[in-house]
Amino acid sequence: NAGVMQNPRHLVRRRGQEARLRCSPMKGHSHVYWYRQLPEEGLKFMVYLQKENIIDESGMPKERFSAEFPKEGPSILRIQQVVRGDSAAYFCASSRNPQGQETQYFGPGTRLLVL
């Protein structure tokens, strides 16, 4: 049973470009969460999605960031007009159910570097 998959693993962008990060949840999981990790810090919640629905985007910056989880295909975290402060590791997690006692399983992350 494959785990959470993310690609690319590393992404380099110049300021002003767009970054697209992809996440495929574990088989049987329909709940996807995106977290951001700055160097030497813990993970910070960004957004929670179910298929075709954004449930909670309270941790995501209002501008330049968007997320989707289409009916077919992976979840996408999109960052437009990247700035140096967007450099971080972005992790996707998935769970079978969204309740608080449900374990979230994390992918290997995408490390974004903005030059």
Added chain:
Amino acid sequence: GENVEQHPSTLSVQEGDSAVIKCTYSDSASNYFPWYKQELGKGPQLIIDIRSNVGEKKDQRIAVTLNKTAKHFSLHITETQPEDSAVYFCAVPTSGTYKYIFGTGTRLKVLA
């Protein structure tokens, strides 16, 4: 909102010794407490978790204890090995929901 504090931030132990990492939380409604291990360049991997209906859970060399009254839970690693060296994070779902609040991490170094 939920506040999670994790201590210590760094911990060095000799191989074979025990390591203990502690997290405190603020939301008394929290009822699930996972611990993750993150190796360099990788994503967090669940190593053990505990639910609020028990006070302790053990899995070979790893154990977690929970004190709901004092609102803290601890990770215990016995007979540490060099491959235990990593950053360990505790997490607490906010008010029993999906939104995990992570501790700031503990960098464990096991000296051979």
